Amino acid sequence: MPTPNVRVMIAMLLIISLTSAVRGDDAVPNDPPLRWWKGNIHTHSLWSDGNDFPEMIAEWYRSRDYNFLALSDHNIMSEGMRWMKLSAIEKRGGDQVLPKYETRFGGGWVEIRGAGDEREIRLKPLDEFRNLVEDRGKFIMIPGEEITDSVKGKPVHMNATNLTALIQPLSGETVGAAMEANLRAAEDQAKRTGREILVHLNHPNFHYAITAEEIAHVVTERFFEVYNGHPGVNHLGDKDHPSIERMWDIANTIRLGGLEAPVLYGVATDDSHVYHGKQGSRPGRGWVMVQSRYLTPEHLVRAMKAGRFYCSSGVSLTSVEFDATSGNVKLAIDAKPGVQYTTQFIGTKKNFDGTSTPRLDKDGKEINATRLYSADVGAVLATSKELAPSYQLQGDELFVRAVVTSSESPADPSHRDQLQQAWTQPFVPKPTR
Numbered sequence: 001m002p003t004p005n006v007r008v009m010i011a012m013l014l015i016i017s018l019t020s021a022v023r024g025d026d027a028v029p030n031d032p033p034l035r036w037w038k039g040n041i042h043t044h045s046l047w048s049d050g051n052d053f054p055e056m057i058a059e060w061y062r063s064r065d066y067n068f069l070a071l072s073d074h075n076i077m078s079e080g081m082r083w084m085k086l087s088a089i090e091k092r093g094g095d096q097v098l099p100k101y102e103t104r105f106g107g108g109w110v111e112i113r114g115a116g117d118e119r120e121i122r123l124k125p126l127d128e129f130r131n132l133v134e135d136r137g138k139f140i141m142i143p144g145e146e147i148t149d150s151v152k153g154k155p156v157h158m159n160a161t162n163l164t165a166l167i168q169p170l171s172g173e174t175v176g177a178a179m180e181a182n183l184r185a186a187e188d189q190a191k192r193t194g195r196e197i198l199v200h201l202n203h204p205n206f207h208y209a210i211t212a213e214e215i216a217h218v219v220t221e222r223f224f225e226v227y228n229g230h231p232g233v234n235h236l237g238d239k240d241h242p243s244i245e246r247m248w249d250i251a252n253t254i255r256l257g258g259l260e261a262p263v264l265y266g267v268a269t270d271d272s273h274v275y276h277g278k279q280g281s282r283p284g285r286g287w288v289m290v291q292s293r294y295l296t297p298e299h300l301v302r303a304m305k306a307g308r309f310y311c312s313s314g315v316s317l318t319s320v321e322f323d324a325t326s327g328n329v330k331l332a333i334d335a336k337p338g339v340q341y342t343t344q345f346i347g348t349k350k351n352f353d354g355t356s357t358p359r360l361d362k363d364g365k366e367i368n369a370t371r372l373y374s375a376d377v378g379a380v381l382a383t384s385k386e387l388a389p390s391y392q393l394q395g396d397e398l399f400v401r402a403v404v405t406s407s408e409s410p411a412d413p414s415h416r417d418q419l420q421q422a423w424t425q426p427f428v429p430k431p432t433r
């Protein structure tokens with residue numbers, strides 16, 4: 001029989017252990033502080049035209065310090081019973097795809113049927129394999145889809161992140177109408193299921209299908225890819241088409257300077273298809289860093305809808321601060337030794353020259369491309385070489401954004417002369433009235 005003192009101690013210990021149980025643990029602390037989570041929300045697997053098994057792709061990202069990954073195959077979600085011919089898998093990814101899968105997960109996991117030319121491997125649904133790769137508080141999978149639409153031969157691709165059911169591409173008379181229809185379908189599903197769904201427009205310069213004006217006018221679309229790691233997406237544009245970054249500034253100038261519409265946020269993604277070292281769209285080139293307390297799809301998507309994230313192709317920021325009242329922007333760069341960083345603050349002022357002219361072909365005929373705008377649109381307002389660059393908005397800007405460029409190339413560049421970068425979201429000054 002313990003003495004009364006010992007009994008009190010035991011009771012106290014019990015209370016302490018109960019409190020710590022209630023107050024969380026290392027993986028999911030009670031009331032955790034805001035932190036950055038790294039993720040890629042545009043990824044392809046064998047479920048559509050990628051060349052690896054989804055759990056192998058998840059492992060690629062998980063083991064490289066990513067915190068979340070959305071598989072976004074073309075017009076399909078990784079669900080249901082699906083077998084794929086080994087010959088088709090090898091044709092796509094080479095003869096090491098299956099041995100690598102078996103080496104990682106073992107014969108007890110990999111499902112094979114048939115023999116000879118008829119050998120088939122089962123593609124596992126997300127619901128089945130996520131239990132193997134997810135790590136609470138560290139790495140989660142988010143269901144996604146690349147709604148792969150087209151309008152009169154122009155590709156209109158939109159990623160939907162955190163879906164529960166497939167959205168069939170709805171198309172339309174125009175690019176804008178197709179985008180709006182797909183956005184409505186996602187919105188309906190979000191309402192019906194009570195989930196946060198994020199839809200972003202993919203690679204607008206792929207086949208030069210979508211103009212900055214079209215993006216600007218679909219005001220229900222809040223996100224587009226300012227960087228996509230696929231080498232075929234014309235990131236820099238050409239003589240008839242502006243770069244993706246310039247399109248971003250044009251679209252936001254139209255939205256904020258004329259339509260009184262919400263700002264368009266930028267997303268960076270891999271659009272990865274190729275996982276075995278071959279030429280093409282390899283993983284690890286572009287990602288988002290999202291500021292959130294919890295690593296759950298809902299918290300991540302809500303943070304992105306609030307603009308609390310930045311994009312990266314290699315540069316890391318430890319903080320991005322914007323005081324909407326004072327108009328002060330302050331960044332802190334997570335600098336690597338021996339590397340130089342240049343930050344440009346880019347924006348459009350309210351009194352910008354809004355004239356634009358169409359682009360013409362050699363016969364003087366108007367071409368279907370983003371129009372030419374004055375240098376006031378997306379002007380470089382300041383440049384800094386500091387590691388804690390800051391900018392004071394004057395209140396006469398429609399928006400100001402920052403892009404940090406490193407002196408280092410990425411390990412695996414996706415376009416010519418590429419340097420590692422980070423892109424903040426546009427900062428919009430608070431209306432004074």
Ligand SMILES: [Zn+2]
Nearest residue numbers: 146157202203
């Ligand atoms: Zn696409």
Ligand SMILES: [Zn+2]
Nearest residue numbers: 042044146271
């Ligand atoms: Zn894609």
